[in-house]
Amino acid sequence: MEPMSITVLLFASYADALGASSLRVDLPADATVADVLARLRARPGAERLPPSPLVAVNQRYATAASVVRAGDEVAVIPPVAGG
Amino acid sequence: MTPVTRLTRDPIDPVALLRSVTGSRHGAVVLFLGIVRDVNDGRGVSGIEYSAYEAMAARELAAIAEEAEQRFRAAEVAIAHRLGELGLEDVSVGIAVAHAHRGAAYDASRWSIEELKKRVPIWKREHYLDGSREWVDPSGRPAAPAATGGAR
Numbered sequence: 517m518e519p520m521s522i523t524v525l526l527f528a529s530y531a532d533a534l535g536a537s538s539l540r541v542d543l544p545a546d547a548t549v550a551d552v553l554a555r556l557r558a559r560p561g562a563e564r565l566p567p568s569p570l571v572a573v574n575q576r577y578a579t580a581a582s583v584v585r586a587g588d589e590v591a592v593i594p595p596v597a598g599g
Numbered sequence: 600m601t602p603v604t605r606l607t608r609d610p611i612d613p614v615a616l617l618r619s620v621t622g623s624r625h626g627a628v629v630l631f632l633g634i635v636r637d638v639n640d641g642r643g644v645s646g647i648e649y650s651a652y653e654a655m656a657a658r659e660l661a662a663i664a665e666e667a668e669q670r671f672r673a674a675e676v677a678i679a680h681r682l683g684e685l686g687l688e689d690v691s692v693g694i695a696v697a698h699a700h701r702g703a704a705y706d707a708s709r710w711s712i713e714e715l716k717k718r719v720p721i722w723k724r725e726h727y728l729d730g731s732r733e734w735v736d737p738s739g740r741p742a743a744p745a746a747t748g749g750a751r
Contacts, residue, residue: 525652527650527651527652527720527722528650528722528724528734529722529734529736532734572652572655572720575652575654575655575658576655577718591652591655591720593652593720594722594734594736595736595737595738596716596717596718596719596720596721596722596737597716597721597722597723597734597735597736597737598649598651598656598680598692598715598716598719598720598721598722598723599633599691599692599712599715599716599721
């Protein structure tokens with residue numbers, strides 16, 4: 517299977533930390549959310565992310581073991597503060 | 600009934616929210632409003648900027664209203680959450696719940712706001728009287744501090 521390029525959305529304090537509201541990361545075909553986070557950790561500013569941030573895949577909360585597929589919308593979600 | 604939920608950059612009209620749930624089968628209507636307060640954690644607040652992962656936030660708001668309608672049998676729920684720059688006393692969130700009886704109406708209202716605070720991807724950055732601004736992290740973990748932010 518082909519390696520893939522995934523777009524990762526960042527918001528609020530995490531977008532500030534990494535200096536972008538979206539990033540492309542290259543991953544092998546069978547990658548998981550944990551692999552996406554590992555790629556993000558290599559970026560400058562990523563030391564300001566917590567050890568296990570919330571992640572959503574296709575607008576639903578996911579776990580570190582969730583599989584990511586080409587074309588998925590992956591988002592790293594800071595602690596929510598609505599209301 | 601299909602619940603009415605929305606994210607909006609315009610001011611929330613509490614009366615319109617109430618009207619969207621009232622009907623002669625409901626003996627009770629509860630309105631909850633979240634208001635921008637002038638102090639948080641002892642710091643003077645001048646305003647709050649709300650942002651969201653809009654597609655997912657809209658989906659979660661709709662899911663909460665639907666779940667509330669099922670959990671509190673035959674409740675009717677409407678939720679509006681504001682985005683953008685808000686000043687003191689502005690309404691940040693409005694939840695209207697109608698039910699045949701008051702007990703379920705109060706319970707569904709409380710449940711809905713607590714769920715919203717747990718799972719809807721909305722963020723707020725408080726602006727303080729001293730000119731600094733900071734992302735609010737209700738989980739208690741320090742958020743990434745803004746360049747001008749001070750200690751909480």
